[in-house]
Amino acid sequence: MRVNRRTSTMVAGAAIAALTLGACSGSSNGGGGSSGGGGSNDEVEVFTWWAAGSEKAGLDALVGAFEEQHPDIEFVNGAVAGGAGSAAKDLLQSRLQASDPPDTFQAHAGMELLDYINAAQIEDVSALYDEFDLREAFPSDLIDLLTRDGQIYSIPSNVHRANVMWSNSAVLEENGIDPNPSYASLDEWFEDLDALQDAGVTPLSVATAWTQVHLLETILLADLGPDAYTGLWNGSTDWEGADVTAALEDFERAMSYTNDDRDGLDWPEATQMVIDGNAAFNVMGDWAVAAFEEQGQELGTDFAAVPVPGTDGVFDFLADSFTLPTGAPNPEGSRAWLETVASLEGQTAFSVAKGSIPARVDADPADFSEYQQTAMESYGQDTIVSSLAHGAAVPVSQLNAITDATSRFTSGAADLSTFQSELAAATATS
């Protein structure tokens, strides 16, 4: 504590000196020439894929909290566009392998984090859990997903739910469908999708490969149920089984209701189709709520958000977290960023804008939107399963192989039985 206070006083002193200098010379760049004491110690490069739209709004809100808590350290935005880290993760891996890490990077709780741990690309941050008093701040199940051999490797920023179905209320109403849909099964939902298709409406919007994997995971969950779905990742469910074939047939049917231009879009455009009334439904994680709300859309009036049919009572979970990379150029900056990420102020500011719920257990639900309050309730009482498309269930190598197989199938390059065998092979190897 004492060291930190001294450091920030010193840096604040340097900043004041730089400001004074800046004022004398007419320069507006207070930080640039004042590196006498600390090299890059006055900035922190934060690597994420929250580069635009409502995701950037979330990051901006977190940066706002950071600037209040650490006015002496400059935030450097290392964001790389592409939903779900579809471009960022490869780029990050090249940087880590070239020993050019950012000061901190976004990583998912669960198997994705294990990849970085096994490659010794991130450091144990258990000491920060003690210093910031975090051991009781997060649910213990969540901390378990960040822990390896008793050491904790990241600090969670938020929790998202993957199995959410979004709909445009006016489009549903115009087509004689309940604007607050509640389907007991995929089959019931498909009946309405058929009707929409007959009426010339795009029933279901989807985007590029990772969003198709996202849809696939929710359909596997709906058809197999939470136990057998989890068994796909721990080896207890046979990928070659007839129940998986039936789920893949449902996935094929769901894809038949989607927009043809999907491969050129990312999630914001697919969600936008629902917001604009150009599609009736979309399946996406609950970061989508921020896109609806950002555009003045009201839950229950303009749009509905309910669990994907057949997944009621199950919370398909993922969490973002931030790491201390091995060899981070400015570990003091990393530490400061992690302190803000962990703080109640940081978690609240971020999730309010991002559509997630705080990972901390002491957040006040009253600070959050109606949708987020329902997500908090579900997270507290539902059966929790791990998201495939968002790093919780499988390592990155397996997710990449599943994504490739899914693209081959949805583009018509592979038939269903080839797809099923490729999925089995993808998860058999690591």
Ligand code: GAL
């Ligand atoms: C997820 C990430 C979310 C959101 C989403 C879409 O992987 O955990 O925070 O950013 O991708 O990009």
